[in-house]
Amino acid sequence: MKATVHVTLKNGVLDPQGKAVQSALGGLGFAGVEEVRQGKVIELTLAETDPEAARASVEKMCRELLANTVIEDYRVDIEG
Amino acid sequence: MRAAVIVFPGSNCDRDVAVSLRAATGHDPIMHWHADTELPKVDLIVLPGGFSHGDYLRSGAMAAHAPVMREVKARADQGVAVLGICNGFQVLTECGLLPGVLMRNQSLRFICRDVFLRVEATDTPFTAHYAPDQVIRVPVAHHDGNYFADPATLDLLEGEGRVAFRYTDADGTASAAANPNGSRRNIAGVLSANRRVLGLMPHPERLADPLLGGTDGAPLFSALAESLAA
Numbered sequence: 106m107k108a109t110v111h112v113t114l115k116n117g118v119l120d121p122q123g124k125a126v127q128s129a130l131g132g133l134g135f136a137g138v139e140e141v142r143q144g145k146v147i148e149l150t151l152a153e154t155d156p157e158a159a160r161a162s163v164e165k166m167c168r169e170l171l172a173n174t175v176i177e178d179y180r181v182d183i184e185g
Numbered sequence: 186m187r188a189a190v191i192v193f194p195g196s197n198c199d200r201d202v203a204v205s206l207r208a209a210t211g212h213d214p215i216m217h218w219h220a221d222t223e224l225p226k227v228d229l230i231v232l233p234g235g236f237s238h239g240d241y242l243r244s245g246a247m248a249a250h251a252p253v254m255r256e257v258k259a260r261a262d263q264g265v266a267v268l269g270i271c272n273g274f275q276v277l278t279e280c281g282l283l284p285g286v287l288m289r290n291q292s293l294r295f296i297c298r299d300v301f302l303r304v305e306a307t308d309t310p311f312t313a314h315y316a317p318d319q320v321i322r323v324p325v326a327h328h329d330g331n332y333f334a335d336p337a338t339l340d341l342l343e344g345e346g347r348v349a350f351r352y353t354d355a356d357g358t359a360s361a362a363a364n365p366n367g368s369r370r371n372i373a374g375v376l377s378a379n380r381r382v383l384g385l386m387p388h389p390e391r392l393a394d395p396l397l398g399g400t401d402g403a404p405l406f407s408a409l410a411e412s413l414a415a
Contacts, residue, residue: 121367
């Protein structure tokens with residue numbers, strides 16, 4: 106079973122890296138990029154076969170290590 | 186005072202802080218490997234600067250879950266003093282012993298230079314040898330030193346006098362120009378509620394001997410030696 110974790114900065118948390126990417130895109134001539142927010146994607150392969158149990162387990166991983174919930178939100182996608 | 190310096194894979198200021206502790210106490214601290222859960226009885230635990238686990242995922246995130254950290258947290262709860270410098274501060278926020286988080290510097294650049302700090306709290310075992318509002322010069326060397334917490338947490342820290350150090354200019358003014366990394370309210374170091382845990386981004390151990398070009402960091406270690414004398 107595969108799990109994909111998307112870790113993104115919370116609204117209101119300044120993202121200097123996103124700002125730098127936005128500025129670089131403008132420099133390359135890509136007009137109209139109004140905002141860039143940079144995050145992380147983490148892919149996990151799990152032995153678990155029950156989607157609900159897998160989700161519960163990965164959400165616990167997010168809370169304990171994969172995301173810092175002071176500044177980050179996370180979203181878990183389970184497939185197959 | 187008995188001190189232990191926790192050594193993580195990627196720590197690189199562990200021996201520097203050991204030199205400062207030896208100068209202040211007259212004897213060597215215990216150098217304690219992070220995977221060893223049998224932490225001897227000590228009066229001070231130091232989490233040193235460096236790049237534990239290569240700063241993978243987030244600075245300090247892996248080290249915060251090192252085998253010894255469960256014991257470090259238990260000792261902190263019992264009132265044992267814990268000092269986290271630079272990467273050690275990042276570990277303290279990641280493991281929940283201190284609030285907030287150290288984000289990427291606002292400039293996105295690694296910053297390595299001397300800064301001025303104003304001592305904001307002197308009623309702690311770490312800062313008792315400084316004068317209130319004293320301005321000291323110590324180096325910073327970090328990529329992720331941009332202190333962030335939500336406004337309610339920042340207000341709580343200020344209200345309880347838990348901001349230990351603030352980035353200022355040489356005159357002690359906490360201006361935007363004197364803020365090297367974008368930290369909220371120029372915060373360079375914070376204390377736990379019981380004032381026994383201190384995390385700070387600057388490196389007092391790097392200016393604690395005349396041979397290094399300054400001694401403004403030395404009072405932090407002499408204060409610990411006196412406050413925590415057995």
